[in-house]
C-alpha cells in the first residue's frame with residue numbers, strides 16, 4: 473500500500489495507516505463506520521455509548537417513551553456484541569477499538585463487555601481513567617488508550633498505572649481544543665493560543681518520552697494530509713479524526729446529522745455547557761434557542777447516563793439531558809431538538825464521500841491502492 477508514514481503500532485496491533493477514526497457517542501460510530509475504516513487499513517472505533525438505541529432498541533430490555541431505562545438498558549452488552557460482530561463482517565480480523573467515556577455510570581462493566589465483544593483496544597476520555605487496567609486484567613491483549621488534553625494528565629495516568637498495575641498506556645490520544653464533543657479545557661483555554669494542539673503536542677511527546685515509547689495520537693481539527701504531516705513533524709505517531717468521517721456514506725449517523733453539518737457555516741458552530749461538566753462543541757441548533765426561551769424539552773433522567781450529571785442535576789443547570797438530546801439527533805422521528813456535536817471544522821463538510829475516498833485523500837493515495 474502506498475503510504476509515506478510509518479504504520480501505527482499499538483500494543484500487539486499494527487495499523488497500516490496512522491489514522492484513528494475517533495469514537496462518536498450515541499449512534500455515530502458503530503459497525504458500519506468503524507468496520508469500514510478498519511477494512512481500509514486505518515483504525516475504526518466503535519462507540520459503546522447508547523447502544524440501547526441500536527436497531528430500534530432491540531436489546532434495551534426496558535424503554536419508557538422510547539428511552540432506555542437506567543444504564544444497563546442504555547448500554548446493554550448484547551447490543552455491543554452485535555455491533556462488533558457486524559463490524560467484523562466488514563473488516564475481519566483487522567484491529568477495532570472501542571470508545572467508552574469514563575463518566576459513564578457503568579464504566580467498568582462496559583469495559584468488560586467491550587473486551588468480551590472482541591474489542592482490541594479500549595479508548596477512554598471524559599475523565600482520567602486511573603483504574604482502567606483494573607477492568608481488563610482478564611484480557612491482557614487488549615490495548616489501553618487514554619485520551620488526555622495535557623502533558624500533566626498523561627503523567628498522572630502513567631505514574632498511577634505504573635504504581636498500581638505495573639503497566640503503561642499502549643498509546644495516548646491528545647485531544648486539542650478544536651475537537652468535537654466534550655472538551656477537556658475551560659472556555660478561556662479553548663481560545664488561548666497556549667492551548668493549541670500544536671503547542672500541547674510537543675509537551676505531551678516529551679512527557680511520553682519520560683515514560684516509554686508508546687504512540688502519541690493527535691486529535692482535533694485535523695482535516696487534510698497537510699494537517700497530518702504537520703502533526704507528524706511535531707512528533708505525533710498518528711492522528712485521530714472524527715468530524716470528517718461524519719461526512720461519509722458509511723457513517724452510522726442519521727441523515728439529519730450529516731445534512732446539518734453539510735449545511736452549517738463557521739458561525740453556526742459554538743461552545744456549549746454540558747451536563748458532563750465540561751464544555752462541548754456543537755451546532756447552535758434549535759435546542760439552544762429553546763433553552764434561551766425556557767421552552768426546552770423536560771428533563772426526566774430516564775437513562776441515568778453519566779455520573780457527573782448526578783441524576784439530572786447537571787442537566788437542569790445547563791437546560792438539557794445529554795442522553796436524550798444526543799439520541800434525538802440520531803433516532804427521533806423529529807430531530808429538531810437534538811444536540812449536534814461537531815468539531816470546529818464541521819462546516820467544511822460539503823458532500824458525502826466514501827470512507828475509502830476520505831482515506832485516499834488523507835494519505836494522498838489513489839483509492840484503488842487501499843485494499
Ligand SMILES: Cc1cc2nc3c(=O)[nH]c(=O)nc-3n(C[C@H](O)[C@H](O)[C@H](O)COP(=O)(O)O)c2cc1C
Pocket residue numbers: 493494495496497498500519521571573596597598619647650651652653654691692693694712713714715716812813814815816817
Ligand atoms: C459528534 C461527535 C461525537 C463525539 N463523541 C465522542 C465520544 O463519545 N467519546 C469520545 O471520547 N470522543 C468523542 N468525540 C471526539 C472525537 O472522538 C475526536 O477525538 C475529536 O472530535 C477529533 O476532532 P475532529 O472531530 O475535529 O476530527 C466526538 C466528536 C464528535 C464530532
